[in-house]
Amino acid sequence: MTKASWIKHIEDKGHFLHPSKAGGVDLSTWKWAVKNHRERDCKECNDRLKTIRANNRRKERDSIMASLGLTKVKGAVSGKTYWE
Numbered sequence: 001m002t003k004a005s006w007i008k009h010i011e012d013k014g015h016f017l018h019p020s021k022a023g024g025v026d027l028s029t030w031k032w033a034v035k036n037h038r039e040r041d042c043k044e045c046n047d048r049l050k051t052i053r054a055n056n057r058r059k060e061r062d063s064i065m066a067s068l069g070l071t072k073v074k075g076a077v078s079g080k081t082y083w084e
Contacts, residue, residue, distance in 0.1 A: 001047035009044040013037055 007018050014033040017024035024030075037045065062072070070083040 001044060001051050006044060006048040010034055010037060 010030075010033060011017055014037070016029070016033070019025060019027045019030050025033075065072070065083045072081060073084050074081050
């Protein structure tokens with residue numbers, strides 16, 4: 001789930017706009033709505049959590065590989081990213 005689709009989901013559930021949009025609520029109200037919307041059976045929120053966890057795992061893996069002296073390279077033929 002992308003961040004934009006998750007923000008749209010919170011806007012729909014909370015019935016107000018994101019602070020970055022014209023006419024949006026203040027940041028503290030937005031944070032309160034996000035914090036209090038934690039529903040276990042909410043598919044959109046579970047998808048967002050999976051995305052956040054995957055991003056954190058990738059960042060951790062990237063930092064480990066970089067600390068080992070490896071550099072990230074994109075393959076010319078396959079287009080896949082690998083470390084060397």
